[in-house]
Amino acid sequence: MPKINWNDSINLLSKMTFRRTWNGIKVLSSFYLSKWTKKPIQWGYPISISFEPTTSCNLRCPECPSGLRAFTRPTGMLNKDFFRETIDQISKELLYLVFYFQGEPYLNPGFLEMVSYASKKKIYTATSTNAHYLTDTNAKKTVESGLDRLIISIDGTTQEVYQQYRVGGKLEKVIAGAKNIVHWKKELKSSKPFVIFQFLVVKPNEHQIEDIKALAEEIGVDEVRFKTAQVYDYQTDPNQLIPTIDKFSRYKKKKDGEMAIKNNLNNHCWRLWHATVISWDGMVVPCCFDKDAEYRLGDLKNASFKEIWNNENYHKFRSSILKSRRNIEICANCTEGTKVWSDE
DSSP states (O other): OOOOOHHHHHHHHTTOOHHHHHHHHHHHHHHHHHHHHTSOOOOSOOSEEEEOSBSOOSOOOTTOTTTTTOOSSOOOBOOHHHHHHHHHHHTTTOOEEEEOSSSOGGGSTTHHHHHHHHHHTTOEEEEEEOSTTOOHHHHHHHHHHTOOEEEEEOOOSSHHHHHHHSTTOOHHHHHHHHHHHHHHHHHTTOOOSEEEEEEEEOTTTGGGHHHHHHHHHHHTOSEEEEEEOOOTTTTTOTTOOOOSSGGGOSEEEOTTSOEEESOOOOSOOTHHHHEEEEOTTSEEESOTTOTTOOSOOEETTTSOHHHHHTSHHHHHHHHHHHHHGGGSHHHHTOOTTSSEEEOO
């Protein structure tokens, strides 16, 4: 599990209000009551939301539908006005806002304006980036926007290794972007954003785990986190990504030689009660595992968020999770709870 960083934790706690605290209590209570009764009871509204700035990406990572240009859903950019209208509906209950689902957030020209809008509403904001667009100018704007957490994906410490997963990427741009952020935090005397190097551990880079820690310390990054890779065809692993270090693999080999997911897939899921994902064009989907938005629970172009959160589609999906999570396609390759380790 990630270690606790007290500065970041205090920052998050500073966003708490009585209304958000009470909402969190209601959500947590309804989740446990649903587990006990096996009936979908939902009180309160999401504590956390992921909002997709864009489906576009400059890279072509082998296990990413955005990188592979493999979406069947429409691609596009999140509109600033639509974002503001949606956030206005739920900002008083919402604590945590992730500007990421698929794609590279910095490709949306209005991305940092949206971050600033949410920050002014005292919502904790985070994003994940491949850091190719963290120019000096963008780095300064990022710090000024009030962004609370910046996750930089860096999956190698040499170009040869890095490009094996981040196809089309330039490691020198990632390092330069990270340095730009650290520089402007110091220049503007800001403790934010909390900068994380996220290292997706795959077979080609597993030998550089210690190297990435050293690089992060050299640059001044706040934390390193190691993430396990989701491999869609894990039985054959065509891209040979599954690492040999068991700790960093989502999969295990059974006695018969076949690969299996480590997660037991219990019939409950905290995410369905406390969080949700909104695509750039307003589709509300259960979680980040529904990358192609196949399980559409509502459309914000036709209904308010609070109507969707309690509609029949959500009720049925939560009910199906409580009955047989394994039979839901996006849950079948889910390893929630076994994905991230910090550098401690």
